[in-house]
Amino acid sequence: MSATSIRNIESxxxxxxxxxxxxxxCGSLLSLSAxxxxxxxxxxxxxxxxxxxxxxxxxxxxxxxxxxxxxLLDKTLAAADVKxxxxxxxxxxxxxxxxxxxRLCERLVQSDFPHEVGIFLGYPLEDVKGFIANCGxxxxxxxxxxxYGDVDKARAMFECFENCRICLxxxxxxxxxxRACVA
Numbered sequence: 001m002s003a004t005s006i007r008n009i010e011s012x013x014x015x016x017x018x019x020x021x022x023x024x025x026c027g028s029l030l031s032l033s034a035x036x037x038x039x040x041x042x043x044x045x046x047x048x049x050x051x052x053x054x055x056x057x058x059x060x061x062x063x064x065x066x067x068x069x070x071x072l073l074d075k076t077l078a079a080a081d082v083k084x085x086x087x088x089x090x091x092x093x094x095x096x097x098x099x100x101x102x103r104l105c106e107r108l109v110q111s112d113f114p115h116e117v118g119i120f121l122g123y124p125l126e127d128v129k130g131f132i133a134n135c136g137x138x139x140x141x142x143x144x145x146x147x148y149g150d151v152d153k154a155r156a157m158f159e160c161f162e163n164c165r166i167c168l169x170x171x172x173x174x175x176x177x178x179r180a181c182v183a
Contacts, residue, residue: 009041010178011169017067018165021182023050025122025161026072030065031058045178054101056108064108066101066120073097073120082119085129089116124149 013021017028046053046067056064074097076082083093091103100120107114118128123145130139130148139146144161147154171181 006041006045007172010045010172013042013045013067013178014168014172014181015165018168019122019161020067020069021046021051021178022164022168023069023072023182024164025069026076027066027068027120027122029117029121030067032063032065033061035061046182048179048182051182054105056105058109066104068101068120070097072122076119076122079125081125085125086116086119089114091116118145121145124154126150127154 012030012032016030019025020028042065043053050069050071052068052070052073054066054068056066058064077086077097077100083091086100087093089103089107091100095103104114104117104120108117115128115132118131119125126149127145127147131146134148136146139148141147141151141154143154143158145154168181172178
C-alpha cells in the first residue's frame, strides 16, 4: 500500500474517530466503502492495547467500522442503568464488553440502526432513551447526537470532541503516523 493510501486512511480515521482515538469517547462508528476498506491496514493503524476494532458488512458495498476504547467501553457497559437498558434489547446483564459487541454486531446486520448503538458511541443514556421515546423528534439540541437531557453538558462534550478532531487531524497533516498520535 502506498504512503498516500496510508495517509488517506489515517486522515479518515482521525477525522471521524478522533475523540475515541484520543481516549475521550468510548466508541466511534464509521461507514466505509467495502471496496476501499483495507481491514488489515485499519487494524494496523489502530494496533494498541487501548483500542479495539470491529467490522460489520452491510451488503456488498458498505462496511461499518466500530472503533472503541476498551477501558471506556468496559466502564460504560458496567453501569447498572446501562445494563438494565440494554437488557431490553437482548443483552444479558452478565455479559462483558466482548459479548455485548457480538450482540451489537448482530443487531447492526439485522436492522438499519438499533437505537442502543448510542450507548456504544458514548452518548448519555438519557439522550438515547429520549431519542427512542420521541422517535428522534423534539430534542433540545442537535449536534453530534440529539440531546434530550443536559444541554450544557452536551455542548461541552461537542466542543471537546471537535477539539480532539482538530488536534488529531493537525498531527496527521504534519506527517505524524496515527499510531504515534494515539499511543
